Structures are given as structure tokens and as C-alpha cells.
Amino acid sequence: MTISPLNALLRWVVWAALVFLVVGPIYWVVSASFKETAEIIRPVPTLWPHRVVFENYAYLFTSTKYPRYLLNSLIVAAATMMVTTAITTIAGYAIYRLRVWGADWMSRAILLIYLAPTTLLLVPIYSLLAAVGLVNTLAGLVIVNVAFASPFCVWLLRGFYEAIPISLHEAAEVDGAGPMTIFWRIYLPLLAPGIGTIVLYAFIYSWTEFAFASQLIVTDGLKTLPMGLGALVGSYYINWGLLMAGASLATLPAVLLFAIVGRYFVRGLTSGAVIG
Amino acid sequence: MSELQIRDVHKKYGVLEVIHSISLDVADGEFIALVGPSGCGKSTLLRLIAGLEEITSGEISIGGRAVNRLAPKQRDIAMVFQTYALYPHMNVEDNMSFSLRLAKVGEKERQERVGKAAEILGLQPYLKRYPRQLSGGQRQRVAMGRAIVRDPAIYLFDEPLSNLDSKLRVAMRSEIKENHQRLKTTTVYVTHDQIEAMTMADRIVVLNGGRIEQVGAPLDLYDKPDNLFVASFIGSPAMNFIEGTIRGGDFLAADGTAIPVGFSLPGDGRPLQLGIRPEHLRLSAEGIALYVRTIEPTGAETLIHGTLAGVPVAAIFRERIAAQPGQSITVSLDVDKTHLFDAATSMRI
Amino acid sequence: MVMLEHSGQFLYADLVSGGANRPIWSRKQIEQVIGYILVAPLLCWMLVVLIYPIFSLLALSLTNTRIIGAPASFIAAENYVATLQSAPFWASVARSLVWLLGNIFLGTVVALAAALLLRQSWLLARHARVWILLPWVIPTVAVSVIWQWMLNTNYGVINIALQHLAITSAPLNIFGSRQLAMVGVIVANTWHWFPLSAVVMFGAMHNIPADLYEAAQIDGANSWQQFRHITLPSIEKVLFALGLVGGLWTLNVFDTIYLITRGGPSDATQTLPVLIYDTAFKGQRIGLAAAMSVVAICLLAALATLYARIAAPKEE
Known part of the structure; x- marks a missing residue:
């Protein structure tokens, strides 16, 4: 197909709009985090920092509990990620490959659960954790995050499992491997993109989770980023530079992980097996 | 000693029975081909032998040992899959030695066995390559190599050549046959391609609808098919059939044409099917009219599609034929090459 | 041997x-x-x-629990009666519907447009298929900072732009206005979630065989006709599923709203999850909040069933 000059121009305009929509807001905040406060609140905003300063970041690390929040978030997200990945990968194997009795039923139930209104369960889950003494602990947060991240992960894994030909499983069986050996030596290596996908999802879920974290955690030293930063937003006087440095830094780990496994995640979403 | 015995085996999926009482003996070192149209149960039977599916009733034994309840790995079999099923994350050498590593065979012996198999199949230059870097034929060889290193009691092949182009298929056919002659391992080979079965197997098992129609040496099936199904399934182009009855010494076709066949059967008037293979029709000055529809000269022979005694037939002649579509030629039947089947029971008479 | x-x-x-x-x-x-x-x-x-x-x-929901762990007694259906008679409850149901429709409409339009762009085969499009997810990757708290800053009354770039383009004469106090606050949170939430829908839609479009379009071109269909008669019917199922899943997830969103407006100004953005959260933890009426949750779940189930009845693609 040939493209007329008008179409070519239109194409660039539309693409510019999309790029602007996706990247614009992020750039605006990240660039502002390197500006001096006076420059941030100028009536006519500057497109880039005229003087690049790190004072907002320095203040964040020296005068707030931000490093503590960051560490807590990393601990919770890493634990959520590891537990979720472990339990959903083996469950996916049982449901989608070993086809345990009731597998279809489980698969549907899990789909239904992932539609469940999570925030509406805040109250009873809080009381459950209170009953076993896990309120105000990072472990309690991990337990909740794993429960909410898992259903979607199992669902994502389906496409990846089904993309592995069943004949590989059978060939390995004929070659003398039992179910667990096949899992370790055939499925796990071939499942790497799928695992990348759920690692990302579980991490992001935990990294961004706010509703449960805000109620389950009381002690300041145990708070995670969303709460810590959220508190800065709500304070009487808003220090925008500080806030934007905090937001930019909170974004960084998620974006780094995304840069590594993002394309697998997209492949998982677009494989067609996720929905429909 | 690795003979295979199948005794009265049934396989049901729920209420659907796909294998109806199959019994079969395969001798040690024999090459058996299972053929039949798609859905006839040939692949299912192979998977039952492999242990990838469990039999509903009956008994399968390998080397005199009942294996009904044994897992594939305990059955001492190797299988070559239609899609090859090579492990994409392992190189050729690892693919071939995977079973040996699982069986805890020492490294030295592993290398020896893989080396030997690679030599037989001409795979030495490719040992460090990954499946995706190989051509279709090479992948096929690796799949066979994986079976060979096992030195199993039985090889099972599930339509191994159907993903190759026709030229490569012919080459691999003779390669598999050559390997069998060298290794003399009992082999069960599933294919839907009757030419493959004819050229490779010691005996052919024709399956249809989950039942065995006939078992026999390739040429026996060709020359003396037990029933209409086998007669029409084996041979390409397929055997021609003419409906009719025996009247005197002649076969009286449904449209009234009298065909001299030289039988002296009691003309009890029951409906019959006369079978004649395309190459057993001959040009003759006087005989039955064959109305020519299309002519396909291939050089060596001439294939004619036309109508004879009111039914469509195919005929192959060694001669070149000048006739045009729309004309008629006269042919006669090779009388000792005709087949008669009872139309009601479809069994050979 | x-x-x-x-x-x-x-x-x-x-x-x-x-x-x-x-x-x-x-x-x-x-x-x-x-x-x-x-x-x-x-x-x-x-x-x-x-x-x-x-x-x-x-x-x-059948108790008068005020704080978790405190003694409470059985009060039968009292909480349910209170919920069903509560004006703030129904007001927040209405706000939830506005929130749902706003997000679905804006999200679907933006995501569909983006998905059509992602389908192009050149270099930028292929990279964009991955990087478009950036807004989704960003933690909600950062999203809230971004949009509070973008829509800020005094320093927000959008207000400045609107004034420069002479669309508005005075700066809009978006999150301070009862009407505009809802628009503001819908924009922020759409920005956060549209990439996920866009990628899923793109995946559905990507699976449409190219020869369908070639056949349509030979039959003389223009771009719009191709979109209308090939693309849309092919992604119908995915759109339906996205509507269901996305709709339920949208109704369930708490963090975006709470982090930006806390449900305010006054109660202008207090959707159901926010109301339940406030009732349980600010108002310390856990029993009542539980009853509200149960009623909300029933409403969601009814809504989802209704949607499935009306919008489910016909099976051939």
C-alpha cells in the first residue's frame, strides 16, 4: 500500500498525540522533580529544568521516612512476587496440564474470584487478620496481596501452558520422566516468558496496593510507599518538589522490572488465551 | 525378546468406544504398519501401546510382560511423534541423551550411545545445535535418534513423515527402513499413507472404525483383500467396483452390461461387487466400452478416468492412447485379477 | 539385560x-x-x-460491631434496613454509576484508538505495544501525584494551557469543584488503566487473519467499512469480556479516588468503595459497612448479569 503525504502527516500527528498522552504526564512530573521549588511554581512553566538540582531527592532521603517506606515496599513486593509465582505456577501445571479432576471447574472459579470486589472484602479480611494477630505486620500484607494477585496470574499462565505442545510432555514421559521431573526440566525452562509475566503482575500489584496497606499498617516504620507518599499529599502544606521526587522514585523499580519482562507480559496479554 | 501381544483390547472415552476388541501379535523384530482413514483408532491404539492412554479392558504385553498398568517409562518403548516433540530448550545432544540422563546412565556411556546414534543418522555435525536451527528432515532424524539411543524393546512411530514435503518423505522412508533392517527392533508404525505402509512394513494392519479389517503382508492385502474396505483402501488409484450379479459364466452389471470374468460360480442371483484394479484393465479390439472422460498421460503410463458399465472407473495402461475425451475405447478385464465381494456382507467370495 | x-x-x-x-x-x-x-x-x-x-x-453484617475485636451483639437485619434507607448510600450508588460509565466510555474510546495505532507494523508501533503500558506500571500513588499536579489550580499545566488557548478565563479548581472533581478522577483513572485494555484489544485485532482484509479490499471496502465489518465483529467477544472485567474492576477502584480526593470535595467523589471504607474505618461502624458491602456485591452481581444478558455476543 502507498501512503499519501496527507495520510503520512496525519499518521505522525496521531502518533505524536499518543506518545504525548502516555509519556507527557510522566515527563512533566519527573522533570519537575529536578527543578528548584521556585521554578516549579512559576506562572509560566518551564519545559525542562533550567537548573538541574537534586535537593528534592536529598531532602526526601535525609528528612523523611521515605527510605524506610521504600524498603518496606520492596520487601512486601518481593515476597508477594515470590510466593505468588511459586503457588500459581505449580497450580497452573496441575490445572492446565495434569488436568486434575475438577480442573475446568477450578479454572472457572478462579476467573470468578478475580472479578471479586476486593475492596468490599476489606472489612472481613481485616477482622480475619486481626484474629490471628497479623494486623500491623508486613506478613499480613503479603498474605492479602498474594491472594488478590494470584487469580489473574493463574489466568495469565493458562495461555503460556497451552502454548507448550502436549507432545513434549508425552515425549518426556516416554523418555522416563515423572510428573515432577517433567515440570522442572521441560515446563519451567519453556515457561520463562510466562513466569516473567506473572512476576511483573504480582510485583506491580503489591507495589501499588493502597487500600489494605492503609488499614492493616498502623506503625509508621512499617508503612509502604503508597501510604507514606499519600501522607505527604494530604499534609497541610504541599511541598510539590518533594512529592514529585517521591513519585518519580516510587515509579522507578516498577519501570525497571517492566523494562526487563514487559514484552513477555504483552505477549501473555495478547496471546488470545487470556480472554475469549 | 520383544514381541508385542495385544489381547482383546477395548478403549472407551465415557460411553464412546473407540477401540473395539483388538487382538494382534507382533513378532520380535517385525515392522508393523497401522493404516486406516483418520479417526479409525490407529493413533489411539499406538498410544495405548505406549501407555499414554489407559486401556479400558484387555491386555497388552511387551516381551511377555503385561504392561497394562505400567507408566510409559516402565514399558521399555521409544516413540517418534508426528510433530517430533523435540525439547526446544535442549540442543540435539541433550535431546538425545535426556532419557539416558533420567535413567542415570554414566556420562561415558551416554556419549558413546549418542555418538553411535548420531553416526547412524549422520547427525554428528549438528549435536550442539538447537531444534529451531535444524531443517525438517534433520529434526525428524533427531527424533529418531532419541529413540535409537534408548535401545528399547519396541519403537512406536506416530505418522512421523506427515510434516515433511513429498521428496523428503520418500528419502526418510528408505532411511527408516534401512535403520530397521540394521537394528531389527520391533516397530509399530502408524500412517494414513498406504504407500508408506506398503513400502516399509513386513505386515500391515488395516483399521476402520476401531476394528481390524485385515492383517497381512503388503502384497497379500493388495492381491487378496478380505473385504470391500481393504480393497478400496489399499492401492492408488483405488480399485474400481461394479455392482451386479453372476449370470452363467458372466458378470452382469447393474446397467445390463455383460462382463466376461471366467468364473463358474453358482448364479444364485445375490447382489455382488466386482472389483478390478485400474492396471488390470487391458486394451482389446473387442470387449466392453470404456467411455473416456479425462486422460492423464504421465509418460510411463496413461491414466484414464471414464465410465464403464455405467459406473465411474479409473484405468491405467502402459500404452499411449490416442483417444480424446468424449470417445470410447474397448477394454477387457484381466480375468484372474478380478475380485468378487458379497454386496450384503462386503466380504470376499 | x-x-x-x-x-x-x-x-x-x-x-x-x-x-x-x-x-x-x-x-x-x-x-x-x-x-x-x-x-x-x-x-x-x-x-x-x-x-x-x-x-x-x-x-x-448482622452485628453492631463498631471496631474490630470490640464486643458486639446480634442485631439481625438492622444494618440492612439502615443501608437501604440511607440517602448517602444511594447517592454513592449513583456516583458509582457515573464513575463506571465515565471510565468505560472514555477508556474504551481511547483504548480502541490506541489499539488501532498499535496494529501498524512499523518500528514505533512495535515498540509502542510494550511501552504503552507505562501508565499502568506506575503505582497509583504516583498517578495521583501526577494528575494532582497536572490539574492543579495555580500551577497545573492543563489550567495554564486552557487559559492560554482562551478556553477558560479563570483557572479551574478541578478537585475543589463538586462537578469537576469527578471528571478529574475519571481522567486520571482512565490514563492509568487504558493501556491494559488497549493491549488486549490489540491482541484480538492481531489475531484477525490478514487475508480477510485483503479479500475486503478486493471487494472494494474502504477503511471505515473494513473496521466496521471485519475488525469490530472480530473483536466483539474481547470487547464484551473487557466490558465485564473492566467494569467490575472499575467499580472496585478505591485507591485512585481516595489518594486524589479522599472522596471529596465533601462527598462529590465518594463512590461505593470509598463510602464503605469511610463507614468502616472513619465512622467506625464495621457492621454497617459489612451490610453495605453485601448489598454492593448483590448490586454488582445484578449489574453483571444484566450486562451479560444484553451485551453478550450472539453465538453462531
């Missing part, structure tokens, strides 16, 4: 006689047992953290 053969015979004899070496479990049975061991952690987790709370939610 002789040894092996012998052990084989031995095993066979045992099989027949039911001796000590008889395999008690077949391969399928072993697979089943291992399979159940492997799903057990997930199922237990779901059962304890998600299924059990649904029942304890029902139990809580």
Missing part, C-alpha cells in the same frame, strides 16, 4: 498375583495425587483469604 528381563517377569508375576511389588496406583492416579498437592496451596489460600471472609462478611 538378562537381569532386567528377569525383574520384568517378576513384576508381571506380582501383578497377576497381587504381590508386594504390584503398582498400587496407575500413572493417571499418581498424576492426580501430585496434581492435587500442587493446587492445594493456591486453593487453601483462596479459601482462607477470600472465600471465608465472604461468609464472615455476612456474619459481621
